Amino acid sequence: xxxxxxxxxxxxxxxxxxxxxxxxxxxxxxxxxxxxxxxxxxxxxxxxxxxxxxxxxxxxxxxxxxxxxxxxxxxxxxxxxxxxxxxxxxxxxxxxxxxxxxxxxxxxxxxxxxxxxxxxxxxxxxxxxxxxxxxxxxxxxxxxxxxxxxxxxxxxxxxxxxxxxxxxxxxxxxxxxxxxxxxxxxxxxxxxxxxxxxxxxxxxxxxxxxxxxxxxxxxxxxxxxxxxxxxxxxx
Amino acid sequence: xxxxxxxxxxxxxxxxxxxxxxxxxxxxxxxxxxxxxxxxxxxxxxxxxxxxxxxxxxxxxxxxxxxxxxxxxxxxxxxxxxxxxxxxxxxxxxxxxxxxxxxxxxxxxxxxxxxxxxxxxxxxxxxxxxxxxxxxxxxxxxxxxxxxxxxxxxxxxxxxxxxxxxxxxxxxxxxxxxxxxxxxxxxxxxxxxxxxxxxxxxxx
Numbered sequence: 001x002x003x004x005x006x007x008x009x010x011x012x013x014x015x016x017x018x019x020x021x022x023x024x025x026x027x028x029x030x031x032x033x034x035x036x037x038x039x040x041x042x043x044x045x046x047x048x049x050x051x052x053x054x055x056x057x058x059x060x061x062x063x064x065x066x067x068x069x070x071x072x073x074x075x076x077x078x079x080x081x082x083x084x085x086x087x088x089x090x091x092x093x094x095x096x097x098x099x100x101x102x103x104x105x106x107x108x109x110x111x112x113x114x115x116x117x118x119x120x121x122x123x124x125x126x127x128x129x130x131x132x133x134x135x136x137x138x139x140x141x142x143x144x145x146x147x148x149x150x151x152x153x154x155x156x157x158x159x160x161x162x163x164x165x166x167x168x169x170x171x172x173x174x175x176x177x178x179x180x181x182x183x184x185x186x187x188x189x190x191x192x193x194x195x196x197x198x199x200x201x202x203x204x205x206x207x208x209x210x211x212x213x214x215x216x217x218x219x220x221x222x223x224x225x226x227x228x229x230x231x232x233x234x235x
Numbered sequence: 236x237x238x239x240x241x242x243x244x245x246x247x248x249x250x251x252x253x254x255x256x257x258x259x260x261x262x263x264x265x266x267x268x269x270x271x272x273x274x275x276x277x278x279x280x281x282x283x284x285x286x287x288x289x290x291x292x293x294x295x296x297x298x299x300x301x302x303x304x305x306x307x308x309x310x311x312x313x314x315x316x317x318x319x320x321x322x323x324x325x326x327x328x329x330x331x332x333x334x335x336x337x338x339x340x341x342x343x344x345x346x347x348x349x350x351x352x353x354x355x356x357x358x359x360x361x362x363x364x365x366x367x368x369x370x371x372x373x374x375x376x377x378x379x380x381x382x383x384x385x386x387x388x389x390x391x392x393x394x395x396x397x398x399x400x401x402x403x404x405x406x407x408x409x410x411x412x413x414x415x416x417x418x419x420x421x422x423x424x425x426x427x428x429x430x431x432x433x434x435x436x437x438x439x
Binding site: 099100101102103106108109 | 321
C-alpha cells in the first residue's frame with residue numbers, strides 16, 4: 001500500500017490523512033485480550049479476560065485491573081507494560097490535583113489528562129504511541145462514568161463498551177442486553193455473559209478479573225471467590 | 236519599617252446566618268503619604284466567592300490576577316465554579332510555591348460553600364491557612380480589628396445586622412491606625428444577592 005512508505009515516522013501524516021503508527025497501535029490493541037465495561041444506574045463494572053501464557057504462572061500476582069484513585073479504576077486491552085506506565089502517570093496526576101485543591105479529581109479531568117499524555121506520545125520525536133486502549137470507570141459528584149481512551153489520545157464516554165479480540169461480537173451482545181436502568185449486580189452478570197461469549201475454554205474466577213464501583217464511591221477488584229459466586233448465579 | 240506596612244490596609248470578613256460580609260478600607264499610601272482614597276482591596280472571583288488581599292499593593296494586584304487566571308481556566312475545564320475551600324487550598328499552594336521569595340500579602344477569603352454555608356479563612360504570606368467560624372482580620376489595623384470584632388460579634392446575625400457590625404468594627408479600628416482608613420468598602424453576600432456599600436468615616 002502507498003501508506004507503508006509513511007509508516008516509519010510517527011510524526012508524519014500519510015497521503016490518506018492517517019498517522020499510520022496509530023493505526024498499528026490500534027491493531028495491537030485489537031489483538032489484545034478482551035476487556036469490557038458497563039455503566040449501570042448505580043455504579044460501573046469493568047472486566048477482562050486473564051489468560052496466562054502457562055499454568056505455571058502464579059495468577060494471583062497478575063493484576064490487570066488497577067485503581068487510579070479510591071474512586072476511579074481502569075482496565076486495558078493491549079500491551080501490559082505500556083498500561084503500567086500510564087497507570088503510574090495517571091496516579092501521579094490525580095495526586096497532584098489533590099495536593100493543589102484538596103479535592104478528589106473528577107473522572108472527566110483525570111481522563112482528559114491521561115488522554116493528553118497519550119496524545120503527547122503521538123506528536124513527539126523519538127517515541128511511539130502507547131499500545132493500549134483504556135477503560136476508565138469512576139464514580140464522582142456527576143454519578144457513575146465510563147470512558148474509553150485510545151492510543152491516539154481521543155476519549156469517549158460510553159454506556160457500555162468492549163475492546164480487544166472479539167470486540168464486534170461483544171459490542172453486539174452488549175447492544176442487545178444493555179438497559180438504562182440496569183442495577184450494578186445485573187451489570188456484573190451481563191459483563192460475565194459477554195466475556196463468556198468469546199471465551200475459549202472454561203470460564204472461572206481465576207481466569208477473569210472484575211472491578212466494580214458503586215454508590216459508596218470505592219473502587220474494588222472482586223476476589224476469585226466473589227467471581228465464582230456471580231458465575232454460579234449466571235449458570 | 237516592615238514591607239507589610241508600606242501601603243497600609245485593613246480587611247475583615249465575618250460570618251452571619253447563611254451569609255457573610257467582607258470589608259476593607261480604601262486608603263492606598265506610600266508610607267506616610269496618601270496617594271489614593273478609592274483603592275479596591277476586595278475582588279470577586281465568582282458570584283459566591285470574594286478575595287481580599289492586604290499588604291503590599293503591587294503583590295496584591297499581581298496575586299489577584301494570577302488567581303483569577305487559575306479560576307477562569309478551572310471554570311473552562313471543569314464547567315463549574317470553585318468551592319471556597321478548594322480556592323483556599325489553591326491560594327495556600329500558590330503562596331507556598333514562593334516560600335523563599337514570598338508575595339508580601341495576607342489574603343482573606345470569604346465565600347458560600349455547599350448548601351449556602353458561609354466559609355471564611357485567612358492565611359499568612361506563605362500560605363498557612365487559618366479557618367475560623369466567626370471572623371478573620373488582616374492588615375496594619377489587624378490588632379484593633381481583632382479587639383473590635385471580638386466584642387461586637389454575635390452568632391447567626393441577619394445580613395442587615397451583620398452589615399452594621401462589620402462597618403462599626405472596621406471604622407473604629409481604622410481610626411486607631413494611621414496607615415488605613417479614608418472610608419470603607421463593604422460587601423454583604425447572601426445566596427440570592429450581593430450588596431456593595433461604601434462607608435464614609437473619618438477621612439484621614
